[in-house]
Amino acid sequence: xxxxxxxxxxxxxxxxxxxxxxxxxxxxxxxxxxxxxxxxxxxxxxxxxxxxxxxxxxxxxxxxxxxxxxxxxxxxxxxxxxxxxxxxxxxxxxxxxxxxxxxxxxxxxxxxxxxxxxxxxxxxxxxxxxxxxxxxxxxxxxxxxxxxxxxxxxxxxxxxxxxxxxxxxxxxxxxxxxxxxxxxxxxxxxxxxxxxxxxxxxxxxxxxxxxxxxxxxxxxxxxxxxxxxxxxxxxxxxxxxxxxxxxx
Amino acid sequence: xxxxxxxxxxxxxxxxxxxxxxxxxxxxxxxxxxxxxxxxxxxxxxxxxxxxxxxxxxxxxxxxxxxxxxxxxxxxxxxxxxxxxxxxxxxxxxxxxxxxxxxxxxxxxxxxxxxxxxxxxxxxxxxxxxxxxxxxxxxxxxxxxxxxxxxxxxxxxxxxxxxxxxxxxxxxxxxxxxxxxxxxxxxxxxxxxxxxxxxxxxxxxxxxxxxxxxxxxxxxxxxxxxxxxxxxxxxxxxxxxxxxxxxxxxxxxxxxxxxxxxxxxxxxxxxxxxxxxxxxxxxxxxxxxxxxxxxxxxxxxxxxxxxxxxxxxxxxxxxxxxxxxxxxxxxxxxxxxxxxx
Numbered sequence: 367x368x369x370x371x372x373x374x375x376x377x378x379x380x381x382x383x384x385x386x387x388x389x390x391x392x393x394x395x396x397x398x399x400x401x402x403x404x405x406x407x408x409x410x411x412x413x414x415x416x417x418x419x420x421x422x423x424x425x426x427x428x429x430x431x432x433x434x435x436x437x438x439x440x441x442x443x444x445x446x447x448x449x450x451x452x453x454x455x456x457x458x459x460x461x462x463x464x465x466x467x468x469x470x471x472x473x474x475x476x477x478x479x480x481x482x483x484x485x486x487x488x489x490x491x492x493x494x495x496x497x498x499x500x501x502x503x504x505x506x507x508x509x510x511x512x513x514x515x516x517x518x519x520x521x522x523x524x525x526x527x528x529x530x531x532x533x534x535x536x537x538x539x540x541x542x543x544x545x546x547x548x549x550x551x552x553x554x555x556x557x558x559x560x561x562x563x564x565x566x567x568x569x570x571x572x573x574x575x576x577x578x579x580x581x582x583x584x585x586x587x588x589x590x591x592x593x594x595x596x597x598x599x600x601x602x603x604x605x606x607x608x609x610x611x612x613x614x
Numbered sequence: 615x616x617x618x619x620x621x622x623x624x625x626x627x628x629x630x631x632x633x634x635x636x637x638x639x640x641x642x643x644x645x646x647x648x649x650x651x652x653x654x655x656x657x658x659x660x661x662x663x664x665x666x667x668x669x670x671x672x673x674x675x676x677x678x679x680x681x682x683x684x685x686x687x688x689x690x691x692x693x694x695x696x697x698x699x700x701x702x703x704x705x706x707x708x709x710x711x712x713x714x715x716x717x718x719x720x721x722x723x724x725x726x727x728x729x730x731x732x733x734x735x736x737x738x739x740x741x742x743x744x745x746x747x748x749x750x751x752x753x754x755x756x757x758x759x760x761x762x763x764x765x766x767x768x769x770x771x772x773x774x775x776x777x778x779x780x781x782x783x784x785x786x787x788x789x790x791x792x793x794x795x796x797x798x799x800x801x802x803x804x805x806x807x808x809x810x811x812x813x814x815x816x817x818x819x820x821x822x823x824x825x826x827x828x829x830x831x832x833x834x835x836x837x838x839x840x841x842x843x844x845x846x847x848x849x850x851x852x853x854x855x856x857x858x859x860x861x862x863x864x865x866x867x868x869x870x871x872x873x874x875x876x877x878x879x880x881x882x883x884x885x886x887x888x889x890x891x892x893x894x895x896x897x898x899x900x901x902x903x904x905x906x907x908x909x910x911x912x913x914x915x916x917x918x919x920x921x922x923x924x925x926x927x928x929x930x931x932x933x934x935x936x937x938x939x940x941x942x943x944x945x946x947x948x949x950x951x952x953x954x955x
Contacts (some may be wrong), residue, residue, distance in 0.1 A: 393739045393870070399871075400870070404821055420858035426642055515865060516872065517868075518718060518874055525865060526715065528887060529849070529886045529888070530847055530848070530849040531939070532847070532850065532856060532879075533850050533886070536668075536677075536850070536851055536854035536935070537677035537881055538677075539644075539668040539672070541645065541648055542851070542934075542935060542937065545934065552849075553847040553937050553938075554847065574847075577887070581845070581902075583844075584845040584846065584847055584938050585847075587847070587938075588937060588938050588939070602909065
């Protein structure tokens with residue numbers, strides 16, 4: 367069987383997720399046994415309009431992005447959203463808490479009204495085109511990327527956790543941030559990262575997005591118990607949770 | 615069986631000699647908490663710990679373990695056959711392990727658990743400091759009447775060391791020339807046990823544990839399930855910290871050749887949304903309240919119906935681990951005891 371042709375594209379983001387693929391390093395040759403990359407800005411000088419799988423990182427923030435994403439989608443049998451910006455808008459959605467004129471003035475000052483700096487409220491890929499699979503995280507976990515790739519090669523549905531990060535903290539024997547009266551987004555955030563942040567003594571940012579059925583109401587109700595306010599909770603949800611749509 | 619009395623220096627020397635002979639996992643400080651971890655020197659052992667963050671069952675059923683490796687030519691089971699000592703297990707956690715012994719041996723015996731278990735020597739240590747949420751005193755698990763391989767009890771500055779099995783006696787060989795415990799020491803140990811039965815009651819269960827199954831039998835439609843579970847994150851923390859929870863998930867992953875791979879099992883928990891998800895997308899405990907109720911029934915009735923043992927040992931870990939503060943079994947069982955409302 368011919369190896370599927372894979373093209374990797376990027377929109378508004380830091381390109382750290384495709385860098386995570388490059389970071390597979392010694393396993394990159396193994397990756398090449400399963401796929402044939404035909405476009406991949408960080409690792410390849412070639413470009414191509416014909417491919418089977420499009421892997422897209424970044425979020426949609428400009429009118430021309432929308433058009434470009436539709437063009438990318440058209441020939442692809444499978445479109446994979448790579449990383450938080452692509453799966454849920456990521457931190458780019460912070461912008462959506464402000465008026466677009468305000469945002470342009472803040473960033474570009476008096477040039478903000480120039481037409482080529484036009485900007486739209488941030489959207490995740492699936493708010494524009496059909497997305498077949500989401501690879502979560504900021505950045506993605508490249509072990510998970512590799513696993514997903516192998517599953518696809520076998521024609522098998524990858525098992526992406528639909529349980530909170532707490533599960534992975536418990537498996538690692540990490541003491542809960544709430545025991546130190548610190549707000550952590552772990553209880554509403556999709557696991558799969560192996561909880562590196564709480565295990566390093568830091569609260570979960572929620573970069574993999576919510577689980578399918580997050581109990582955000584419970585998160586609100588428990589604030590008082592930990593001597594926190596709704597504003598404290600909101601300030602933590604803002605980073606990755608601004609206007610977040612379901613992530614499954 | 616022998617009961618020796620040894621001082622702190624002898625204890626340290628003994629533990630250090632064990633470390634040289636086999637893997638020893640002992641209770642140690644980890645930040646401001648305690649955890650079982652590979653012991654590199656006896657001086658790091660903290661037998662005065664209140665509770666270990668993770669139940670020591672994790673050394674018998676690890677959070678993630680390879681069950682078998684497969685390839686084009688078939689498969690091969692992976693078994694852990696290296697001897698090890700779990701040093702300083704509290705009685706309630708030992709009861710948890712004894713219950714897992716029953717569960718993994720019945721039906722289709724679980725060779726992965728049983729092989730590892732056969733290599734384990736369990737050194738139980740009576741509790742010296744009560745943790746904030748322990749209620750083992752209410753569950754009859756504050757003291758381990760029988761079982762385990764060695765039992766340590768602190769008597770002032772000394773320790774009584776009781777061999778409780780052939781394996782335990784073998785571990786105590788190095789103590790052969792130490793003095794036997796005297797009648798007065800045993801009397802003192804009895805006092806420690808009585809004291810611990812009272813000390814380990816940070817929450818007071820108003821029903822006798824043996825009455826829980828009958829009480830639960832009448833409580834299936836009690837409003838408490840719906841009420842409490844509204845706040846449930848379905849995060850499974852109460853399951854995963856529990857010394858008697860043993861449920862697992864099994865997954866396979868292949869290498870890049872797509873031929874060779876591993877079958878891996880990981881901890882699972884009945885509070886997780888997809889725990890009861892089966893083929894065809896059916897979930898037979900779809901609602902939070904159903905899952906929440908199931909956990910209490912599992913601990914207080916279902917396993918009792920099978921093995922005549924209440925599957926809650928009163929360690930109190932779930933109480934601390936639950937962010938929403940809805941996982942306290944004492945609170946729920948006391949509420950049921952008040953009647954139907």
